[in-house]
Amino acid sequence: MTSQITGQFDSVTARSQWIEISQETLALTRRLFIQLVRRPSTLIAGILQPLIWLLLFGALFSKAPEGLIPGGTSYGSFLGAGVIVFTAFSGALNAGLPVMFDREFGFLNRLLVAPLRSRSSIIFSSVIYMTSISLIQSFAIMVTAALIGYGWPGLSGLSIVIVTLLLLVFSVTALSLGLAFTLPGHIELIAVIFVANLPLLFASTALAPLSFMPIWLGWLASLNPLTFAIEPIRAAYSGPLDLNAVLINAPYGAVNGYGCLSVLMALSFGLFFLISPMLNRKLA
Template sequence: MYNKNKLFHKSGDLQEYLVLEPNFNQRKTRVHLATYIQEVHALAIRLIKQSIRRPSLIMTGIIQPLLWLTLFSALFQNAPIQLFTYGQKYGDFVSYGMIVFTAFTAALNSGLPIMFDREFGFFNRILSSAINSRSSIIIASSINIALSSSIQIIFIMSIISIMGQSSPHIPNYTLVISVLFLLSNSVTSVSLALAFVLPGHIELLACILMLNLPLLFSSTALAPLIFMPSWLQILASLNPLTYAIEIVRYTYLNQIIVPTSKILTNVWGEISVQQILIILLVTNCLISLLSYMLIGNKFED
């Protein structure tokens, strides 16, 4: 980008000269698909190797939901929850919520590797390297979290099956995977945005702790909506975890999935399977777009 300026010479002649000016508003480079895939692959492999070298994070993501499942199942085993649900015992009711909570917790911690790279200076080396698209950093982080959470979810689902809970039919696994993917991708986008905005890992861990348990208790993971006071029912109706939990619970308890089936009654009325999928999809798109814009602005700073 340049501007033409005019200059009067001493002789009186009018001369033109060019002044080069950088254009900060347009920073687009043409990235070939093969190059983009190569960048994502290299960054994802690096994050996966980090996860393998630090298996404690994956183990914690497995142990924590199991502790919740064991403690709450024992604490509320005599709760008359079958009067307001599909005739389930409390252990059955809470186990399906723990599957969603496992994916949620793994996605919420996805910003920690980026934050540690920022603090140790390695992230600046990545930015100064010859990468063509900085969005490959975000995609690679999402792939790493998807693989880690998949391992944790498989363990939790296997343990639930060993405990005697029913398993969804094979065709229904597609719906479960889709719901968990939409939820995980939304939470991963939030966590990555926080990792770029907050100054250090102390602040990021504080946000994770502040979001983790309140979102769990304000959902239907541990109790149905009818057990909650009116103000908590409103919060649970706004919580994306509630919708993901209810659709996973419905998938486990029904062999045939009917998209128009009403599976949840919140403060605004009855919600069907199809409507829940639309809610999760729209939420995922909005959060991903806002997070991408926020991260893009931080890259420009």
């Protein structure tokens, strides 16, 4: 009887704990969305920049000889996957900025002095917000790409696109939040974002296939997490998706669709496990 009552009490406590964590997380996420609605410039810029890339690069290589890209696809279709991944990646890399500003302006102290059920709510809200934004931006790019004739991935393809983007956004958001709590200020964080962004794009298969690259760059691109996100999405755009098919002919060996998604999943979990103790320490 006693253990029954204790069990019921525990379940009520656990339920109230989850209700309180949800209340905190929703309130913090709501704040981020209010900021977005009232200051939409970052969202608009985050959509416009990759759109310009898509239109300009697409136009630049529109007269490329047929067969230039392996598989015979047009350069525009080839580029689409790269731009979608780049959009999600850039957005997620900026996830740490609002947290950094909260640290600098003392708003984080307001949150830390509150009896939060879990201080992970601060992290959860950033992840929810950034994932939503990245998906909205990527969806805008996909619709535009479809309208200018670069194709649409289909239903099963679309699910692969979403899963791939989620895995990429989770890992990059974790990395960015880790940096936001480690670096001394927003200038340093922006510098890291600035330095990481374009080199990672160029050292991936976003703009050119591996076969175009010199050996050293091919190695870099084959190790670059962006490549592991780009290739499954590219495959989803190319027709019926077979995750058993080889998507990356890397210098170290062939990687199929499952391999790509496994690498992204390992990266996501790895980064979260790596950064969690540091975040816990900072928020303790």
